[in-house]
Amino acid sequence: MATVDIRNVRKSYGPVEAIKGIDVAVQDGEFLVLLGPSGCGKSTLLRMVAGLEGITGGEIAIGGRVVNGLDPKDRDIAMVFQNYALYPHMSVFDNMAYGLKIRGIPKPEIQSRVAKAAEILELGRFLDRRPSQLSGGQRQRVAMGRAIVREPSAFLFDEPLSNLDAKLRTQMRVEIKRLQDRLGITSLYVTHDQVEAMTLADRILVMNHGVAEQIGTPLEVYQRPASLFVAGFIGSPPMNVLDGRIDPAGAAIAMPGGAVLPLAAPRAADAGRAVKLGIRPEHLALTAADAPGASSIQVELVEALGADTVVYGRLPDGESLVVRMAGLPACREGDRLTVAPQPGALHLFDADGGRRLAEA
Amino acid sequence: MTASHTTGGRRLIDLVPHIVLIVGVLIFAFPIYVTLIGSTWDSATIGRGNLPLIPGGEAFNNYSQAWSESHGARASYTPVRVMVLNSLVMALAIALGKIAISILSAYAVAFFRFPFRMAFFWMIFITLMLPVEVRIIPTYKVVADLGLIDSYAGLTIPLIASATATLLFRQFFLTIPDELVEAARIDGAGAVRFFLDVVLPLSKTNIAALFVILFIYGWNQYLWPLLITNSADMETIVIGITKMIGTGEAANDWNLIMATTVLAMLPPVAVVVFMQRWFVKGLVDSEK
Amino acid sequence: MQRRVIFDNKLLPYLLLAPQVAVTLVFFIWPAAQAIWQSVHIQDAFGLRSEFVWFENFEVILRDPNYIETLKTTAIFSVSVTVLSLGVALLLAVLADSKIKGARAYKTLLIWPYALAPAVAAVLWMFIFNPEIGSLGQLLNRLGLDWDYRLNGTQAMIMVILAASWKQVAYNFIFFLAGLQAIPRSVMEAASIDGAGPVRRFWTITFPLLSPTTFFLLVVDMVYAFFETFGTIHALTHGGPGKSTETLIFRVYQDGVVNNDLGASSAQSVILMVIVIALTAVQFRFVERKVHYA
Numbered sequence: 001m002a003t004v005d006i007r008n009v010r011k012s013y014g015p016v017e018a019i020k021g022i023d024v025a026v027q028d029g030e031f032l033v034l035l036g037p038s039g040c041g042k043s044t045l046l047r048m049v050a051g052l053e054g055i056t057g058g059e060i061a062i063g064g065r066v067v068n069g070l071d072p073k074d075r076d077i078a079m080v081f082q083n084y085a086l087y088p089h090m091s092v093f094d095n096m097a098y099g100l101k102i103r104g105i106p107k108p109e110i111q112s113r114v115a116k117a118a119e120i121l122e123l124g125r126f127l128d129r130r131p132s133q134l135s136g137g138q139r140q141r142v143a144m145g146r147a148i149v150r151e152p153s154a155f156l157f158d159e160p161l162s163n164l165d166a167k168l169r170t171q172m173r174v175e176i177k178r179l180q181d182r183l184g185i186t187s188l189y190v191t192h193d194q195v196e197a198m199t200l201a202d203r204i205l206v207m208n209h210g211v212a213e214q215i216g217t218p219l220e221v222y223q224r225p226a227s228l229f230v231a232g233f234i235g236s237p238p239m240n241v242l243d244g245r246i247d248p249a250g251a252a253i254a255m256p257g258g259a260v261l262p263l264a265a266p267r268a269a270d271a272g273r274a275v276k277l278g279i280r281p282e283h284l285a286l287t288a289a290d291a292p293g294a295s296s297i298q299v300e301l302v303e304a305l306g307a308d309t310v311v312y313g314r315l316p317d318g319e320s321l322v323v324r325m326a327g328l329p330a331c332r333e334g335d336r337l338t339v340a341p342q343p344g345a346l347h348l349f350d351a352d353g354g355r356r357l358a359e360a
Numbered sequence: 361m362t363a364s365h366t367t368g369g370r371r372l373i374d375l376v377p378h379i380v381l382i383v384g385v386l387i388f389a390f391p392i393y394v395t396l397i398g399s400t401w402d403s404a405t406i407g408r409g410n411l412p413l414i415p416g417g418e419a420f421n422n423y424s425q426a427w428s429e430s431h432g433a434r435a436s437y438t439p440v441r442v443m444v445l446n447s448l449v450m451a452l453a454i455a456l457g458k459i460a461i462s463i464l465s466a467y468a469v470a471f472f473r474f475p476f477r478m479a480f481f482w483m484i485f486i487t488l489m490l491p492v493e494v495r496i497i498p499t500y501k502v503v504a505d506l507g508l509i510d511s512y513a514g515l516t517i518p519l520i521a522s523a524t525a526t527l528l529f530r531q532f533f534l535t536i537p538d539e540l541v542e543a544a545r546i547d548g549a550g551a552v553r554f555f556l557d558v559v560l561p562l563s564k565t566n567i568a569a570l571f572v573i574l575f576i577y578g579w580n581q582y583l584w585p586l587l588i589t590n591s592a593d594m595e596t597i598v599i600g601i602t603k604m605i606g607t608g609e610a611a612n613d614w615n616l617i618m619a620t621t622v623l624a625m626l627p628p629v630a631v632v633v634f635m636q637r638w639f640v641k642g643l644v645d646s647e648k
Numbered sequence: 649m650q651r652r653v654i655f656d657n658k659l660l661p662y663l664l665l666a667p668q669v670a671v672t673l674v675f676f677i678w679p680a681a682q683a684i685w686q687s688v689h690i691q692d693a694f695g696l697r698s699e700f701v702w703f704e705n706f707e708v709i710l711r712d713p714n715y716i717e718t719l720k721t722t723a724i725f726s727v728s729v730t731v732l733s734l735g736v737a738l739l740l741a742v743l744a745d746s747k748i749k750g751a752r753a754y755k756t757l758l759i760w761p762y763a764l765a766p767a768v769a770a771v772l773w774m775f776i777f778n779p780e781i782g783s784l785g786q787l788l789n790r791l792g793l794d795w796d797y798r799l800n801g802t803q804a805m806i807m808v809i810l811a812a813s814w815k816q817v818a819y820n821f822i823f824f825l826a827g828l829q830a831i832p833r834s835v836m837e838a839a840s841i842d843g844a845g846p847v848r849r850f851w852t853i854t855f856p857l858l859s860p861t862t863f864f865l866l867v868v869d870m871v872y873a874f875f876e877t878f879g880t881i882h883a884l885t886h887g888g889p890g891k892s893t894e895t896l897i898f899r900v901y902q903d904g905v906v907n908n909d910l911g912a913s914s915a916q917s918v919i920l921m922v923i924v925i926a927l928t929a930v931q932f933r934f935v936e937r938k939v940h941y942a
Contacts, residue, residue, distance in 0.1 A: 052542050073548035085539035089561040098557070099547030146543075377743040378750075384740045385757045388814070391772035394783070398775060409781045461668040468664035473654050480665055487676045489928045493875040493897050494920040497904035497913050498679035498686070518675035521668055541654075551655035580765035582879035583897075587905065598765045602883040605771065614781060621771055628763035636756065643762075643819075644826045 002063030002076075002153035002186055003028050004049060010057035011044055011210075018044050020210040021058065026154075027202075029184045035197040036207035037233070042190045043158055045207070049188060050156050051075050063153050073102075078147035082159040084139045086131040086146075092118075093127040096145045110149075117145040120179070137168045144179070155180075157189040161196065173199060194234050198222070206230045224347075228354035231278045231347060237310055237322050239347070240284075244277040246270045253277055253346070257317035261293040264344045265359075276354065278347035281310065281324035287340040294340045297321050299333055313337065392625070398618035399423070406614035418615060426619040435613065437604055440623050443597035446589075447579055448627070450515050450596055454578030455571050457520035463563065466529035467555055471541070488523040492584055500587050514588045515596075519581065525570055532566050533559065569642025572635045576628045597624040680921065686914035705915035714891065715899070715916075722895040725809060726873035732813040734865060737820030738858075742850065744821075745828040755825065762818040767879030769815035770808070774884060777807060797885065801892030804885045808893050811884060812877045819872075820865050827861035828854070867931045874923065896920060 004026040011019035019041045026032045034042040047053040049060055051072035059066055067075045078099075086095050093114055100110045118124045121141040131139055140160060147155055160176070161169045177200055180187055191197055197204050198218045206213045206221060206229070214226035225231035231239045244253040244261070250268040253261045253275065261277070287294050297313030300320075311323045311331060323339055331337060348357040398406050401416035426440045468474075469481050492499065499518055508514030536559070544554045585596045595603070601624055604617045632639050687705055689698040709715050744754045761769070779785040779796045788795035797803040831854065839849050855862075878897050881887060887894035887902065894902070900920065904913030 047542075050542075050546065052545065072542075072546045077546070079543070079546050081539040081543060083537060083539055085537065085543035087540065087543075087558055089558075098544075098549075102548040102553065146547075374748075377746060377748050381740060381743050381754045381758075384736070385754065388758060388761050388817075391776055394775055395772055406781055409778075409783070409786045411781075411783060461671065464664040465668040468661040471655055472657065472661035474658070474661045477661070480669060483672055483677065484668060487672055489925045490676050490680050490921065491871075491875050491924065493878060493900075494917050494924060495676070495679040495683050496900060497910065497917065498682035499675055500905075501682070502675060502679055517671060521671040521676060526668065551657050551660055554655070576763050580768075580879075582765060582767050582882070583901065586882070598767050598879070601771055602767055602879075605774070605883070617771075618775065621768060621775075624768055625764060628765075629760050632760050632763040633756065636759070639762075640759070640822055640826070643822055 003061075004032075004154055004186055004188065005061040005064075006045070006049070006058070007061070008058040009045065009048060009055060009060060011041070011048060011053065012056045018210050019048070019056075022205075022207075022210075022212050024205055024212065024215055026186055026188065029186055031180055031187045031189065031200055031202045033197040033201035033204045034188065034190045034207060035192070035194065035201075035204050035233070036213075037192060040207040041210040042192075042205075042207045046156055046158055046188055046190045049075075049154075050077055050079050076153040077156055078150045078152040078154075079156040079158065080140075080143045080147050080160045082162050084131070084143045084163075086139060086142055088131055091128050091130060092123060092134070092142050092145075095131065095142055096149050099146065099150055113149045113151070114145070117148040120148065120182075121145050136164050137172060140164065140172055141175075144176070148179075148183070153186065155185050155187040155189075157187065157191075159190055159192070161191070161193070169196075176200065194236070198234070206233060208233075224356065225278070226356050228276055228278070228349045231349070235280055235282075237281050237324065239278045239280050240321050241349075242277045242279070242315075242319060242321075243351070244275050246273050246275060248272055253348075255295070255315075255317075257295065257315045257319070259293065259295040259315075261341065261346065263346070267348075267357075270357065274351040275357065276349040276351050278349060279341045279345060281322040282308075283342045283345035284321070284323040284339045285342060286325070286329070287338055289338045291338075291340050294338050295321070296336055296338050297323070299331055299335045299337060302331060302333060304328055311337070313339075395618050395621050398614065399622050401615060403613050403615040406618070407612070422615045422619040423623075426616045426623070435604075437613075437616070438592040438595045438600055440597065440600075440620050442593060443595050443600040443620075444623060444627075446512075446515075446594060447596045447598065447624075449512055450581065450585065451575045451578035451627075453512065453516040454519050454581070455574035457516060458522045458525050458574050459567055459570055461520060462522055462525035463529050463560075463567070466526045466533055467559060469526075470530050470533035471551065471554075484521070484523050484526050486523075487521055492519060496583065496587065503588060508588075510589055510591050510594050515585060515594070516578075519578070519584060522574075525574070528566065528570065529563065532563065536562065565638070565641070568635070569638040571642075572631055572639040573642045575631055579628045600624075683914045683917040683921070686910055687918045690911050705911045706919070709912060709915050709919070717891065718894050718896055718899050721805075721891070721893065722874070725805070725812075725877075725893070725895055726870055728809045729812045729816065729873040729877070730866060730869040732809065733816040733820055733869060734862065736813070737817045737865075738824055738862075740817070741821050741824035741828060742854065745825060758821050759818050761815055762822065764815055765879060766812065766815055766877055767883040770811045770880040770883040773807065773811040773814065799889055801889055804889060804893050808877070808881055808884055812873065812880045815880075816869060816872055820869065823861055823865055824858065827858045831857050864931065867927050871924065871927055874920070896923075 006022055006024045006026075008021050008023055009019060010017065010021050022045060024032070034045060036042045044053055048055050049062075051067065051070060055068050059068060061067065062075055062077065087098065090098065096114045096117060097110045100113065114127070118127060121144060123138070123141055123145055126134060126138060131142065134142065143160070157176075161172050164172060173196055189200060201218055203215060203217055204221050205215045208229045214221055214230045221230060221234055225234065228241060232241070242255060244255050246267060247254050247260070248271050249266070250271040251266045252263055255261065255277075289296070295315055297315055299311055299313050301312040303310040303312075308324055308326050309328055311325065313321050313323065315321055321339070323337070349355060350357060394411065397413065397415055398411055399422055400419040401411065402418050405411065405416065428439050428441055430436055430439050465484060469477060503509060503514045503518060506514070508517075540558065541554065544558060549557060580598060581596070582598055585599050589595055589599070597620065601617060601620055604620065605612065688700060688702060690701050690704065691698045740758060744751050744758065764772075774782065776782045777785040777797065779789055779798070785795055795803060797807040835853060835857070836849060839853050844852060874895070875897050877895070878901065881893055881895060881898050885893045887898045896916065897920065900913055900916045903909045903916065
């Protein structure tokens with residue numbers, strides 16, 4: 001059990017800066033998900049915690065001990081890899097026991113630790129098998145077993161579910177969550193899958209281009225995205241982003257198409273300012289043509305998903321707008337709909353930097 | 361009528377591949393068969409040039425004489441048991457030596473970064489272009505200066521540097537996923553442990569495959585042992601045969617020569633036949 | 649290709665490389681350098697002093713009609729061995745790869761000659777074609793052919809070509825089979841649906857798709873014919889009668905070992921090195937092409 005402190009950590013490859021100063025303090029027992037598109041530096045950050053990548057600047061401390069100069073084996077961490085990284089020539093038992101053997105742990109204890117992990121992961125029947133004789137999900141469990149038996153201070157997961165099919169992924173996600181709840185070990189988990197992030201994380205660190213865009217609970221990240229990037233990355237289908245300008249009174253936003261959306265709270269300070277306006281598809285609803293903030297859209301495509309329906313439409317000025325509605329509303333391509341955002345569901349971002357505007 | 365005629369023609373055409381293949385097999389088997397038969401007759405029968413096509417009764421005499429005695433009816437030779445031992449030592453030392461030094465250097469090149477890494481790699485690579493035959497005289501001089509003429513060391517060590525085996529192992533090592541190395545590092549395995557516990561077991565098939573082709577390579581060496589061995593005690597069996605034959609006159613101990621030839625073929629042929637799968641894999645992979 | 653993860657030991661990689669590097673330096677690089685050095689020097693009769701003579705040794709060799717003759721012999725020998733062993737192997741491989749009964753048995757029966765030393769292969773041929781003890785040798789004489797490869801240069805050449813090719817067929821056969829098995833069945837099936845007969849299928853589909861293998865084997869067989877057949881020639885003809893079967897490698901041996909002429913032998917070694925380097929370079933261009941194929 002331990003905290004993981006990442007203090008102003010940087011990583012450069014020659015002149016290229018891959019991680020540009022990340023600060024996050026992971027609490028004891030916390031599940032932190034590093035989320036971002038490929039190439040954003042999330043895996044690099046995790047591998048720096050593991051000791052598999054050197055640290056160019058800053059400090060990483062595990063359990064209060066700075067580990068910058070330590071080998072992976074001396075950091076008291078365990079890691080689960082995307083492609084499992086099981087030793088193909090060893091049995092499941094030996095795969096789990098290998099790290100313990102190297103550490104010189106006595107045989108009876110290895111036996112009991114592996115047995116316990118196998119029981120938790122329901123791998124008891126497979127201990128004599130080779131990895132090649134197991135299914136993808138079973139291999140993933142062995143990889144986790146190898147981490148568990150070590151009883152480390154922290155678990156590091158590097159996209160552990162990416163190689164599984166959709167159904168198994170959901171199942172394993174639930175298992176990982178249960179396991180972490182049960183063992184209560186501090187975990188860092190890298191993924192590009194927002195559903196994994198939302199369901200597993202105590203907190204999410206959203207990364208982009210080597211920068212932490214936002215650190216917060218899943219709900220915070222969803223409800224108050226700190227930047228256009230976060231807003232676009234979390235939520236499916238992604239948030240609609242439109243150009244707008246706050247009217248001179250600071251009470252509403254004028255859209256290029258002519259619609260005027262009233263603000264929940266007036267922003268006199270920002271009067272006349274150009275902004276990016278974000279509205280989640282699920283926060284748009286059908287409304288009467290004369291309702292405040294109503295816009296008319298021409299329907300271009302309807303995706304009926306059963307539980308809800310996603311409508312792709314176009315505003316009069318040609319901008320596209322996606323609306324997600326519950327159930328199966330009766331609309332077809334070519335229809336005209338009038339929609340308006342729910343009260344308080346507008347996200348305002350700086351038109352230049354894309355940062356969220358401070359609440360009024 | 362027409363239909364049955366066509367099927368008849370079909371059948372004949374279907375037979376053509378078999379006929380060609382059987383002729384091929386016979387062309388490759390016939391010389392061996394003649395040698396096997398010859399090794400069961402007395403030298404006079406062979407020398408007259410009308411060797412029967414069925415085995416004679418001298419097999420035991422011929423083989424036991426060739427195996428242990430140092431002279432035939434007409435000349436004296438190195439006994440086959442001495443030559444087989446020499447060939448065996450040479451083949452095993454070359455095969456195992458090549459595998460050992462190649463796997464180590466391939467491991468260094470594939471798993472480490474260090475100054476002059478590429479320089480070393482190219483130096484090994486260049487040996488591809490320097491078969492022993494093209495640098496035969498100066499290499500001989502080096503071996504002579506080191507006092508290694510007529511020794512197993514002189515016979516084998518100059519032949520154990522092998523770019524082919526190093527390249528093969530390196531190629532295989534590059535297919536070992538990075539994550540496996542990382543998992544091992546996190547498990548606490550250093551470079552040496554990782555080599556012994558993971559790389560070596562994973563290389564088993566490659567080692568077996570290489571062993572087969574390198575054993576044959578070593579057993580069949582000709583020019584090098586011809587230069588390096590002077591004393592009869594050091595003679596290898598392939599060289600021994602041609603020395604026994606001399607200029608190929610009729611008045612030779614043909615029975616012993618043929619028995620010796622059979623014994624010279626036996627080990628490499630057995631290795632190929634019994635380890636066929638590995639042998640084909642080793643051959644095809646090492647040339648990739 | 650490089651791997652991302654490495655070990656960071658400082659000394660260990662050098663220790664791992666040491667045995668191979670030591671052997672390479674002592675028995676490869678140093679002798680090769682010596683050969684090059686000697687090839688541009690002439691030693692006095694007592695081996696006490698040597699004089700730098702630029703390319704004189706090479707000039708002498710290349711002006712020597714005997715050497716030109718050896719070059720021709722080598723060319724005839726190598727080309728014949730390559731063409732013959734490739735052709736026979738291709739024929740047998742195509743037949744053994746087709747869906748016929750006993751294909752596996754044929755394969756086993758055809759690959760084992762790979763295990764024979766070139767010299768042993770030569771000896772087997774001698775047992776059969778020797779004019780005194782060989783059954784076929786005697787038969788040829790009885791047919792009035794006047795067969796004695798120990799006296800007739802042309803016959804000697806035929807003998808070494810046949811014996812050398814005979815041994816190499818197995819090697820080519822193995823690679824052709826591997827190449828044939830890599831051709832997707834669907835391609836052949838598509839061709840038969842398009843109405844191509846077996847012969848047409850071979851020339852328009854199989855042969856072009858095999859061309860990387862063929863080209864690779866072409867180079868390997870040339871190298872084999874240049875160097876490894878020393879044993880064949882030494883066991884069968886000793887380069888004779890006269891110099892009719894003396895190839896480049898046999899001559900290096902003759903001049904260097906038997907006649908002890910270091911300058912000439914070294915210059916010849918350097919010429920051989922150039923040939924091997926050229927062949928290897930050709931082969932690696934081909935390997936690059938193969939990578940693009942994949």
